[in-house]
Amino acid sequence: MNDFKSLKPISVYSTKQAVDDGYLIQVDQKISQEAGIRYPVYLTRAVWDKYVEVPEGMEGHQDQSGRLWDVLFMFAFFGRKETSSHLLFKLRVHLPNTDNWEHNEKVAERSNRLLREVTLKALVTAQDFDDPSPAIFIMKPFED
Incomplete structure (x- = not known):
């Protein structure tokens, strides 16, 4: 029988390092x-x-703290309804109408191509390999 408790990881990339x-x-x-x-x-x-x-060109219309608030608020709004540690949630974000569209984005309103509906993923998991306290990691759906 293998004793898994004695196994040591080969490599660890911690949250702190990231x-x-x-x-x-x-x-x-x-x-x-x-x-x-x-x-x-x-x-x-x-x-x-x-x-x-x-984004460049939108500085006078938006600010970083407001955009961060949108991400956090929408996570919290959808997170209250979720019992899983994995959540996909949506928010609307103003972005320039350029060719930088990604798979997690779509037009939110036909009359306004600057407004995109964005899907993000959130995971609730241990904060770090040596810290089991919960933390929330928000990423694009195809990121790990």
Whole structure:
């Protein structure tokens, strides 16, 4: 019989390392708590860059904190109805009408091609390999 307790991982990439490397962005807990989220929240760099950062040319109409709030609020809204640790949720995001559409995006309104309905994925899991406390990781649906 194998004793799995004695097995050691070959390699571990921690949440802390991913934050330090810039692959994950940790949301300020004060902001996430205002949205009704009680666990730490991390966004992947891809989500942050595309849906939180204000796109070039839209600086006067939107701000980063408002876009972050939209992501957090919509997660919290859909998350309240979910019992699973895995959630797909939708939000509407203003983006320039360019050729950078992704599989998780579609036109939200025919009359406004700047408004996209975006699907994101959230996982509630251990914060890190050595920290079993819960944390929320928000990413694009095809990210792991």
